[in-house]
Amino acid sequence: MRIETLFLHNFRNYSRLQLSFDNHLNLFIGANAQGKTNLLEAINFLATGKSHRTRNEEEVVLWGADGCSVAAKVGYLYGEGALKIAYLAAEKKKTYSVNGLTQKKSALSGKLTTVIFTPEDLAIVKGSPSNRRKFLDDEISKVSPVYEDDMNRYQHVLRQRNFLLKTHRKKILDSEELGSWNEQLAPLAAKIVSRRISVIHRLGLLSRLAQRRLTGRTESLDINYLSSFGAEISTDLPELKELFLKKLAEKKEQEARLGQTLIGPHRDDFQIFLNGREARLFASQGQQRSLVLSLKMAELEYIKGETGEFPVLLFDDVFSELDEQRRFALLEAIDGRVQTFITGTEADKMTRTKVPGKMFLVAHGEVK
Amino acid sequence: MLYPEPIARLIEAFQKLPGVGPKTAQRLALFVLNLPREEVVFMARAMVDAKDKTKYCQICGNFSDSDVCFVCGDKRRDVHTICVVQDARDVLAMEKMREFKGVYHVLGGAISPMDGIGPDQLRIRQLLERLKSGQIRELILATNPNVEGEATAMYVSRVVKPLGIRVTRIAHGLPVGADLEYADEVTLSRALEGRRDF
Numbered sequence: 001m002r003i004e005t006l007f008l009h010n011f012r013n014y015s016r017l018q019l020s021f022d023n024h025l026n027l028f029i030g031a032n033a034q035g036k037t038n039l040l041e042a043i044n045f046l047a048t049g050k051s052h053r054t055r056n057e058e059e060v061v062l063w064g065a066d067g068c069s070v071a072a073k074v075g076y077l078y079g080e081g082a083l084k085i086a087y088l089a090a091e092k093k094k095t096y097s098v099n100g101l102t103q104k105k106s107a108l109s110g111k112l113t114t115v116i117f118t119p120e121d122l123a124i125v126k127g128s129p130s131n132r133r134k135f136l137d138d139e140i141s142k143v144s145p146v147y148e149d150d151m152n153r154y155q156h157v158l159r160q161r162n163f164l165l166k167t168h169r170k171k172i173l174d175s176e177e178l179g180s181w182n183e184q185l186a187p188l189a190a191k192i193v194s195r196r197i198s199v200i201h202r203l204g205l206l207s208r209l210a211q212r213r214l215t216g217r218t219e220s221l222d223i224n225y226l227s228s229f230g231a232e233i234s235t236d237l238p239e240l241k242e243l244f245l246k247k248l249a250e251k252k253e254q255e256a257r258l259g260q261t262l263i264g265p266h267r268d269d270f271q272i273f274l275n276g277r278e279a280r281l282f283a284s285q286g287q288q289r290s291l292v293l294s295l296k297m298a299e300l301e302y303i304k305g306e307t308g309e310f311p312v313l314l315f316d317d318v319f320s321e322l323d324e325q326r327r328f329a330l331l332e333a334i335d336g337r338v339q340t341f342i343t344g345t346e347a348d349k350m351t352r353t354k355v356p357g358k359m360f361l362v363a364h365g366e367v368k
Numbered sequence: 369m370l371y372p373e374p375i376a377r378l379i380e381a382f383q384k385l386p387g388v389g390p391k392t393a394q395r396l397a398l399f400v401l402n403l404p405r406e407e408v409v410f411m412a413r414a415m416v417d418a419k420d421k422t423k424y425c426q427i428c429g430n431f432s433d434s435d436v437c438f439v440c441g442d443k444r445r446d447v448h449t450i451c452v453v454q455d456a457r458d459v460l461a462m463e464k465m466r467e468f469k470g471v472y473h474v475l476g477g478a479i480s481p482m483d484g485i486g487p488d489q490l491r492i493r494q495l496l497e498r499l500k501s502g503q504i505r506e507l508i509l510a511t512n513p514n515v516e517g518e519a520t521a522m523y524v525s526r527v528v529k530p531l532g533i534r535v536t537r538i539a540h541g542l543p544v545g546a547d548l549e550y551a552d553e554v555t556l557s558r559a560l561e562g563r564r565d566f
Contacts, residue, residue, distance in 0.1 A: 176523060183522050
């Protein structure tokens with residue numbers, strides 16, 4: 001898919017803006033604090049319904065305005081569509097529309113998919129397990145609304161169960177009550193872990209290929225899912241559910257003592273290995289960057305495989321920090337297939353590559 | 369602006385109503401001030417009367433104006449089948465259907481540890497008492513299909529199943545009359561999970 005035209009109204013530092021894009025490469029060039037990242041944020045906002053930079057959504061509204069909107073004309077392999085999200089700050093309410101008709105949020109699902117790479121993404125390699133879980137959950141949610149819903153329900157059941165464990169710490173725990181929460185938690189945990197294991201397997205294969213391509217075959221990458229209840233390669237739902245319930249029973253005393261649920265998808269992680277060594281511990285800054293890049297490239301292919309369309313690729317400030325070999329390999333890999341948006345401060349570094357595209361100069365909230 | 373004490377108290381009182389914030393409460397309070405006195409007395413008395421005169425059915429926990437509600441007092445109902453619901457308003461929803469001939473049991477909520485509600489806060493003990501009579505053949509669990517309602521249904525099922533009584537759960541999935549193509553992915557996937565032999 002590709003964004004043909006983007007319309008912003010009172011979004012961040014843009015009061016009104018309309019931009020038409022190249023099908024392949026679009027560069028936003030300008031000094032710091034001019035609004036380059038705001039453009040990527042707007043695209044991602046339209047794709048996900050939220051900002052990736054702030055939890056406080058009022059921040060995306062232009063100072064003094066009471067709301068904002070982002071809209072786009074999107075072209076697909078077959079046909080095209082018009083998407084729009086309008087946000088009213090006072091009511092904290094968003095309205096979604098597809099082809100001019102107001103719809104539920106779910107109607108936008110899959111209409112615009114993005115893969116975004118920002119400097120914060122280096123935490124996927126070096127950061128805590130929660131960074132990696134978030135990466136994985138976000139990726140799967142992009143292709144599966146059902147997974148997203150399972151995840152939300154899992155979190156809800158988990159909160160209730162933890163509350164029960166916490167408040168009953170001193171009293172005797174009603175095991176029938178705990179059991180009825182377990183019965184709800186287990187099938188959800190099984191579904192989530194099963195999906196994650198199969199996605200990790202796919203991402204592992206795809207990112208290994210991407211890593212070889214980016215590094216000229218010198219580095220090999222492996223990914224391994226780490227389950228908190230001993231799930232390994234089986235993705236069989238009844239089997240995972242039984243295993244989870246069994247481990248939960250073993251942990252009962254400990255959970256009652258500590259007042260929280262100790263196993264499940266919310267405690268899982270995955271390991272990234274670079275040439276057989278765990279990247280979290282050994283990878284250099286540059287290696288982390290190319291590992292994350294490989295994961296993101298794998299994600300592009302994964303989404304394409306699941307949905308039939310390549311997502312739109314957004315690079316925030318990261319591109320210029322890659323070395324020339326990786327920049328070249330990257331542009332070659334996406335050449336002509338993936339619409340890409342890149343922000344950077346210097347034009348010359350990026351224009352040395354021969355890929356055709358459009359350049360936008362961003363200064364003081366204006367784009368040329 | 370600071371209101372005189374009686375008005376401020378009224379505003380505070382209105383804020384206790386569900387879905388009413390400070391602004392709406394203020395509007396309602398000022399509206400009440402402009403009503404004729406008898407209207408205000410009528411409203412206040414209606415509230416107190418409703419509170420004082422409404423009883424709960426001693427058998428099922430439904431709203432009632434006497435000791436036994438209109439369902440439990442009806443000799444034609446099938447007392448071998450009990451439909452378990454969260455609230456008395458769910459009884460009214462089921463009754464509107466006019467298809468269910470059994471009787472009810474109102475739990476008075478759903479299990480939710482976050483809100484401090486456990487099995488002891490619900491009318492589950494009374495349900496088990498009713499089941500002791502030995503004439504109950506089926507228990508239909510009609511709690512809401514959300515996380516708390518599901519947990520409540522599972523709990524009741526766990527404590528009742530050992531008594532050898534048939535326990536069933538109402539179905540959920542696609543709404544009647546809906547087209548498959550218009551159902552969203554999540555609804556469709558739940559309907560698929562709940563499929564049965566045909």
